[in-house]
Amino acid sequence: MKVAGIIVEYNPFHNGHLYHLQKTKEITGADVVVAVMSGNFIQRGEPAIVNKWARTKMALLNGVDVVFELPFAYACNSAEIFAYGAISILNTLGVDWVVFGSEVGDINLLKKIAMHLAFEEEGFKKYLKEYLKVGHSFPKARELALKKISSDNVEFLPNNILGIEYIKWILRMDSKIEPITIKRIGSSYNDPTLGSGNLCSATAIRNNINNLELIKDKMPEASYKVLIDEIESGRGPVTIENFFKIFVYRSVIDKDFLKDQLDVKEGIENRFYKYVFSSKSAEDLLSKVKTKRYPLTRLQRIFIHSLVDSKVNQKILLSKKPYIRVLGFNDKGKNYLHTIKEKVEYITKLDSYTVKNPVYNHLLELEIKASQIHAIMYKDFYNYMQLEYKQNPIYISFS
Amino acid sequence: MKVAGIIVEYNPFHNGHLYHLQKTKEITGADVVVAVMSGNFIQRGEPAIVNKWARTKMALLNGVDVVFELPFAYACNSAEIFAYGAISILNTLGVDWVVFGSEVGDINLLKKIAMHLAFEEEGFKKYLKEYLKVGHSFPKARELALKKISSDNVEFLPNNILGIEYIKWILRMDSKIEPITIKRIGSSYNDPTLGSGNLCSATAIRNNINNLELIKDKMPEASYKVLIDEIESGRGPVTIENFFKIFVYRSVIDKDFLKDQLDVKEGIENRFYKYVFSSKSAEDLLSKVKTKRYPLTRLQRIFIHSLVDSKVNQKILLSKKPYIRVLGFNDKGKNYLHTIKEKVEYITKLDSYTVKNPVYNHLLELEIKASQIHAIMYKDFYNYMQLEYKQNPIYISFS
Numbered sequence: 001m002k003v004a005g006i007i008v009e010y011n012p013f014h015n016g017h018l019y020h021l022q023k024t025k026e027i028t029g030a031d032v033v034v035a036v037m038s039g040n041f042i043q044r045g046e047p048a049i050v051n052k053w054a055r056t057k058m059a060l061l062n063g064v065d066v067v068f069e070l071p072f073a074y075a076c077n078s079a080e081i082f083a084y085g086a087i088s089i090l091n092t093l094g095v096d097w098v099v100f101g102s103e104v105g106d107i108n109l110l111k112k113i114a115m116h117l118a119f120e121e122e123g124f125k126k127y128l129k130e131y132l133k134v135g136h137s138f139p140k141a142r143e144l145a146l147k148k149i150s151s152d153n154v155e156f157l158p159n160n161i162l163g164i165e166y167i168k169w170i171l172r173m174d175s176k177i178e179p180i181t182i183k184r185i186g187s188s189y190n191d192p193t194l195g196s197g198n199l200c201s202a203t204a205i206r207n208n209i210n211n212l213e214l215i216k217d218k219m220p221e222a223s224y225k226v227l228i229d230e231i232e233s234g235r236g237p238v239t240i241e242n243f244f245k246i247f248v249y250r251s252v253i254d255k256d257f258l259k260d261q262l263d264v265k266e267g268i269e270n271r272f273y274k275y276v277f278s279s280k281s282a283e284d285l286l287s288k289v290k291t292k293r294y295p296l297t298r299l300q301r302i303f304i305h306s307l308v309d310s311k312v313n314q315k316i317l318l319s320k321k322p323y324i325r326v327l328g329f330n331d332k333g334k335n336y337l338h339t340i341k342e343k344v345e346y347i348t349k350l351d352s353y354t355v356k357n358p359v360y361n362h363l364l365e366l367e368i369k370a371s372q373i374h375a376i377m378y379k380d381f382y383n384y385m386q387l388e389y390k391q392n393p394i395y396i397s398f399s
Numbered sequence: 400m401k402v403a404g405i406i407v408e409y410n411p412f413h414n415g416h417l418y419h420l421q422k423t424k425e426i427t428g429a430d431v432v433v434a435v436m437s438g439n440f441i442q443r444g445e446p447a448i449v450n451k452w453a454r455t456k457m458a459l460l461n462g463v464d465v466v467f468e469l470p471f472a473y474a475c476n477s478a479e480i481f482a483y484g485a486i487s488i489l490n491t492l493g494v495d496w497v498v499f500g501s502e503v504g505d506i507n508l509l510k511k512i513a514m515h516l517a518f519e520e521e522g523f524k525k526y527l528k529e530y531l532k533v534g535h536s537f538p539k540a541r542e543l544a545l546k547k548i549s550s551d552n553v554e555f556l557p558n559n560i561l562g563i564e565y566i567k568w569i570l571r572m573d574s575k576i577e578p579i580t581i582k583r584i585g586s587s588y589n590d591p592t593l594g595s596g597n598l599c600s601a602t603a604i605r606n607n608i609n610n611l612e613l614i615k616d617k618m619p620e621a622s623y624k625v626l627i628d629e630i631e632s633g634r635g636p637v638t639i640e641n642f643f644k645i646f647v648y649r650s651v652i653d654k655d656f657l658k659d660q661l662d663v664k665e666g667i668e669n670r671f672y673k674y675v676f677s678s679k680s681a682e683d684l685l686s687k688v689k690t691k692r693y694p695l696t697r698l699q700r701i702f703i704h705s706l707v708d709s710k711v712n713q714k715i716l717l718s719k720k721p722y723i724r725v726l727g728f729n730d731k732g733k734n735y736l737h738t739i740k741e742k743v744e745y746i747t748k749l750d751s752y753t754v755k756n757p758v759y760n761h762l763l764e765l766e767i768k769a770s771q772i773h774a775i776m777y778k779d780f781y782n783y784m785q786l787e788y789k790q791n792p793i794y795i796s797f798s
Contacts, residue, residue, distance in 0.1 A: 249772065252784075253708040277785055376647055382677055385676035386677075
């Protein structure tokens, strides 16, 4: 059985995602496509607009065979750690390919750059240090250092960066996964405008979430229906703004609450404290706190991790393996899960014993906290506070 | 200069309060009436419907000469500690009388009972212990024990209880304050109905806060105008329900957050944890947690103190003196404040140095936290997070 892996957020699932999925099947001819998907908080440091169960439904209805969870600690993190978590899961599953979109669409170029990063040469390290010293953000410093030691040139755009990170971890893990890239079509990752075609970014859809008629054409029908149902049931849209008053509250009761939170260093916490009581919104606060070294998404991740009080340490995350948890599957996926049962230990339904099992490095406890915090913003939140325990994997049968 | 003291919450100021104030002036013939008023959280363990500054305006516009603050730690506490804080402030000020409403209206009866409580006799103590042991709440056990040792009989209704506590502390402090009681007219303290006359309880007004036309006749015009202005400016009405999601959030991020909070003992925290994730509202949660020993108001105070993370200890509160802080005054009050300047150290405007001064036993720091938490629920909360530092005492001049 040949298996293709994809790494997704589906926030929400739109036509571009469908194109990526179909291309994955077409190029690889895989028997099964498995997705590793962010849970209730995404890589950019925002709550997912609707929860992981709804987004799992979207994935399955559009042709993904199994959805696995990328744990909160990895999903809501830097490109490097996000990629580590996702590739680690696909590697444990033993998939044959990982297929991802990139702006450049040239796998050989991405591989060359990933090689430089995977086994950091002395020259590279030196330049990296220098660029960091003069105040560049880590991704920017890395980009500049790379240009110094290599003539291979690629624009450091979001999906190129993620692709390079996937390959880097495949190399470092000495994994047999073959990376394949598809050139992204339509608008770019962050383009906030819907445009006139039926392709746009997930960001554009989220920006227009209050005008559903406008986004209807940008999503497969099944996905749109799930989104509508979530919104009508009061389970979304969830945005970072929903959590701003809670963030302010935390600042009131604990003047030190940013201490030891993810990625909080170099005194960035003081910029938060300085502005938190005079900011109108999360957007307002983060735009005031922003620096060259701490761009918006990095600050959003600090915001979310502090809210969850995760106190995860990035180095430790890179030294552990994430758990393997099934969020949903179709008939083909069910069969696939059966075949891997002997060699891969995966979680289907949670109980408090599983959650507390130290073998999972507290990642499940954190996942539950994050999901409860997401659920607090639903209209009938009291029905969802224990959802992670109650919910079985989504099973969709087309037969 | 003869000074009468009153102890108030004015949540909000209504016709019954005006009657109490006028009777106070009439009976005592005092030159000045000073009020000790709860701040942004009241004795029943709820947020004040509008903030202390608005309620100070109501008091001054209706004829109170100076308003002093009863600090959060004392105000939002048992009748015993509430009374201790208030009498302690009036005693420091050196007022001549304290005038309070009571259901019974008989000062001699209240004094007799207060005597028993002030100097707990052995017999009384023994009965109290026994009644507590069989599961009665403290006020109930005390009532039953009193009946055992004394033929003086009084119904233990809310204002009788407060009155007895005031006298008890006057006795224990060996204070020169003369207590006077007025028989309450109109509906009782907790009567939730508005009734047909122009007198009703503050509870009834709060219950009908969304139907302003109904409550208009129950309040002096000046007070009603202040209330309207607060509501129209988005600074109220603030209710305990506004804070429920934050309470749920705290339960998510810290499973132990009730530990060491005010009055949390005997495992009552476990009843909170048991129901917090399945309750629809604060009311729903507290009605589930409620026991004979932990009636609603006691639980509401636990809720509020946990929200503020105050961790105040009742025994310590009874061993310290609250600070004296002026919230507002009129011309007569200004003159009075001038005359006491030499013998009483009072605070007018806050600055961070004053707030952190250990002489105030961290009560001011707590006051600011509580006020910020109250302010989080205002529409333009970001303009009010530092209100406690920005606000001068309210000064109303009628000349």
